[in-house]
Amino acid sequence: MAKIGESEWIWRDGEFIRWHDATMHVLSHSMQFGSAVFEGIRCYDTPKGPAIFRLREHLKRFLDSCKIYRMDPPHSLETLIEAHRATIAKNGLRECYIRPMVVRGYGAAGMVPFDSPIETFVPCWPWGAYLGDAALRDGVDACISTWNRVAPNTIPAAAKIAGNYLSGQLVKMEALRNGFDEAIALGPDGMLSEGSGQNVFLVSGGVLYTPPIDGTLLPGITRHSVLTIAKDLGVETVIGPLTRESLYTCDEVFVCGTASEVTPVRSVDRLPVGDGTVGPVTRAIQERYLDTVKGRVPDTHGWLTFVHD
Numbered sequence: 106m107a108k109i110g111e112s113e114w115i116w117r118d119g120e121f122i123r124w125h126d127a128t129m130h131v132l133s134h135s136m137q138f139g140s141a142v143f144e145g146i147r148c149y150d151t152p153k154g155p156a157i158f159r160l161r162e163h164l165k166r167f168l169d170s171c172k173i174y175r176m177d178p179p180h181s182l183e184t185l186i187e188a189h190r191a192t193i194a195k196n197g198l199r200e201c202y203i204r205p206m207v208v209r210g211y212g213a214a215g216m217v218p219f220d221s222p223i224e225t226f227v228p229c230w231p232w233g234a235y236l237g238d239a240a241l242r243d244g245v246d247a248c249i250s251t252w253n254r255v256a257p258n259t260i261p262a263a264a265k266i267a268g269n270y271l272s273g274q275l276v277k278m279e280a281l282r283n284g285f286d287e288a289i290a291l292g293p294d295g296m297l298s299e300g301s302g303q304n305v306f307l308v309s310g311g312v313l314y315t316p317p318i319d320g321t322l323l324p325g326i327t328r329h330s331v332l333t334i335a336k337d338l339g340v341e342t343v344i345g346p347l348t349r350e351s352l353y354t355c356d357e358v359f360v361c362g363t364a365s366e367v368t369p370v371r372s373v374d375r376l377p378v379g380d381g382t383v384g385p386v387t388r389a390i391q392e393r394y395l396d397t398v399k400g401r402v403p404d405t406h407g408w409l410t411f412v413h414d
């Protein structure tokens with residue numbers, strides 16, 4: 106498993122601080138109650154210099170997560186865009202993972218958070234393929250988790266906040282303990298939801314399917330990119346409820362997310378997906394995705410934010 110990388114500087118509310126100075130009290134509200142809103146964003150080395158993929162959309166979700174939890178960071182989306190560009194430039198990175206966070210600090214004793222100050226951090230560090238290079242090439246072995254995702258109107262699945270990742274940790278730890286690389290969880294209704302940190306797609310008869318935004322999963326930005334790329338490639342897409350067993354009988358499965366990119370799934374619950382090799386639709390979408398983020402094809406959707414002017 107990957108350990109966190111390090112860079113030198115972290116942006117904190119308009120200033121740069123040293124990596125190891127970005128500390129908080131153990132009794133900060135976010136530590137006690139999981140109230141740290143965050144994002145996971147990637148910057149890629151393109152022929153025109155480092156470019157952040159879909160930064161605006163990630164920051165919109167970031168601020169939406171804050172709104173859901175009544176957090177009001179004093180930074181506009183435009184300020185945060187500049188903060189991201191400046192942090193990568195100051196650290197001299199060409200390719201990195203960015204983990205902006207809005208946290209509630211030290212103050213409130215109980216769960217009512219309003220006596221805790223809000224702080225915004227933008228750390229970034231070099232981070233390669235989340236599931237490994239071999240996973241991108243050959244696919245991963247996945248299982249269906251015994252843990253379901255949250256039900257709608259319990260803990261909002263659309264908010265990317267630390268506490269939500271207790272579910273993902275249970276899903277992922279169980280999968281690893283049982284010898285799988287990844288797990289796909291069902292929603293409370295028994296229909297497919299998402300992976301521990303990815304959205305899920307399947308291909309059947311040349312058509313691409315993915316579950317709807319039903320209150321059990323994170324509306325992934327990569328999911329949206331994949332749906333857009335599929336349309337660009339002329340692949341028919343259907344968003345709708347999917348059964349567990351559809352993963353056993355379809356032709357192709359893949360998971361996607363900022364960290365995981367587009368990762369093929371070669372088996373589910375020890376049953377081979379299709380013939381157990383990476384299928385043509387998955388490969389075509391993966392290639393177009395990687396070509397897009399790495400600036401090897403024209404940025405027709407305006408998805409790249411360059412770090413340098």
Ligand SMILES: Cc1ncc(COP(=O)(O)O)c(C=O)c1O
Nearest residue numbers: 302303304323325326327362363
């Ligand atoms: C639970 C969960 N689902 C889906 C995703 C994919 O989201 P995105 O494509 O925006 O990175 C992530 C990754 O952040 C995630 O943590």
